[in-house]
Amino acid sequence: MEVRAPGRVNLIGEHTDYSDGWCLPLAIDRECRIRSVPRPGRVVTARSAELAGTVQLALDEAATPAGPRWGRFVAGAIEVVRGRGHDVGGADLAVHSTVPAGAGLSSSTALSVALVLALLPPDAPERTDRDLLARLALAAEVAATGVPGGLLDQMASLYGRAGHALLLDCRSLAVEPVPLPAELAILVVHSGIERELADSEYAARRAACEAAAARIGVPALRDATADQVADDPIARHVVSENARVLACVTALRAGDLPAVGAILLAGHASLRDDFRVSRPELDALVDAFIAHGAYGARLTGAGFGGCVVGLAPAAGAEECLGATLADYRTRSGRTPTGFRVTPVDGAGVTG
Numbered sequence: 364m365e366v367r368a369p370g371r372v373n374l375i376g377e378h379t380d381y382s383d384g385w386c387l388p389l390a391i392d393r394e395c396r397i398r399s400v401p402r403p404g405r406v407v408t409a410r411s412a413e414l415a416g417t418v419q420l421a422l423d424e425a426a427t428p429a430g431p432r433w434g435r436f437v438a439g440a441i442e443v444v445r446g447r448g449h450d451v452g453g454a455d456l457a458v459h460s461t462v463p464a465g466a467g468l469s470s471s472t473a474l475s476v477a478l479v480l481a482l483l484p485p486d487a488p489e490r491t492d493r494d495l496l497a498r499l500a501l502a503a504e505v506a507a508t509g510v511p512g513g514l515l516d517q518m519a520s521l522y523g524r525a526g527h528a529l530l531l532d533c534r535s536l537a538v539e540p541v542p543l544p545a546e547l548a549i550l551v552v553h554s555g556i557e558r559e560l561a562d563s564e565y566a567a568r569r570a571a572c573e574a575a576a577a578r579i580g581v582p583a584l585r586d587a588t589a590d591q592v593a594d595d596p597i598a599r600h601v602v603s604e605n606a607r608v609l610a611c612v613t614a615l616r617a618g619d620l621p622a623v624g625a626i627l628l629a630g631h632a633s634l635r636d637d638f639r640v641s642r643p644e645l646d647a648l649v650d651a652f653i654a655h656g657a658y659g660a661r662l663t664g665a666g667f668g669g670c671v672v673g674l675a676p677a678a679g680a681e682e683c684l685g686a687t688l689a690d691y692r693t694r695s696g697r698t699p700t701g702f703r704v705t706p707v708d709g710a711g712v713t714g
C-alpha cells in the first residue's frame with residue numbers, strides 16, 4: 364500500500380486551535396509518502412530518504428524502538444492503531460518526505476498522518492472518518508513528542524482541497540473550503556532558524572490560555588470577549604486572532620487582497636507583541652516581504668523560528684520571492700530558503 368499526507372501552511376488563526384477557535388490553513392504540495400510492504404514475523408522497520416537511520420520495532424516487546432529518534436513516531440502510530448483494536452503485522456515502511464523539517468510546515472504531522480494510514484488495516488472503518496483520523500494522528504504525535512498540540516495541522520493535512528484554504532472551526536471541527544483567487548501567490552520562506560524552544564514555550568502558552576479561560580469563567584478563550592481579555596496580552600491575541608480569521612475569509616471572498624494582506628500583518632504584530640512567539644529575524648522577514656510587493660506576511664506555525672508566509676500578486680511572485688530572500692539574507696546574515704506553495708487535496712491512499 365502507498366499513502367500520502369501533505370504538510371500545511373496556516374494563513375491566519377495561529378495559537379487558536381487549542382482554545383476551540385478558528386484557523387485558515389491549506390494543505391501544501393510538500394508531502395510525506397509511505398510505501399508499506401508486509402514482511403514475515405513480528406517486526407516493523409522504517410527507512411527514510413531524508414531522516415537518518417533505520418527504525419526497527421519488535422511488535423511483541425514494549426521497548427522503545429531501536430535506532431533513531433523518529434522511531435517514536437512509528438511507535439506512537441502503532442500504539443494508536445492498536446488502541447482502536449486492530450492488530451499490526453510485520454511490515455517494511457519506506458518513508459519519503461518533501462516537507463522541510465523544523466520549519467513550522469507540519470512535517471511531523473505529515474509523517475504521523477501517513478503512518479496511521481499506512482498501519483491501519485485496509486478495511487478499517489477509521490479510514491473514512493477524517494475527524495477520527497486527525498485525532499489518531501494527533502495522539503500518535505503527542506505520544507512521540509510530548510508536545511500538547513491542537514488539531515490544526517492534522518485537520519489541514521486530511522481535509523486539504525486543491526485551490527482552497529480551509530476555514531476550520533476547532534470546536535465543532537466543521538471545515539469550510541474557501542477558494543483562493545488564482546491571482547494570489549502563496550510564498551513560504553524559511554528563516555534559516557530551527558524552531559528553538561518551540562516545544563517548551565508552546566506548552567507554556569497553551570497553559571496560559573487555559574488559565575485565562577478558567578479565570579474568566581468560560582470553557583475556552585473562543586468564548587471570551589475583547590473586553591474580558593483587555594488586560595491579558597496572551598488571551599488578547601487569541602480573541603483578536605479569531606476575529607481576524609473570520610475577517611480574512613470575508614476579504615478573500617470579496618477578492619479584496621490588500622485587506623487580506625493587512626489582516627496578515629495585524630496577525631503578525633499580535634503574535635510578536637501580545638503572544639510573544641516571534642523573533643527579530645521573523646519580523647525582518649515580514650518587513651522584507653512587504654518591501655518587495657507582498658500584500659501581507661506573517662510567521663506561520665508555532666513561532667520561535669521556522670517560516671514566514673507571504674501573499675503576493677501571482678504576476679510578480681518570482682520577483683517578490685527573489686528580492687525578499689536577498690534582502691533578508693543581508694538584514695539577518697542568515698541563509699533563507701523559499702518557495703511557492705499551492706493548495707492540494709488532503710491525505711489518502713494512493714496505491
Ligand code: GLA
Nearest residue numbers: 377378512513514515664665
Ligand atoms: C503548532 C501546533 C498546532 C497549532 C500551531 C499554532 O503547529 O501543532 O496545533 O497550535 O502550532 O497555531
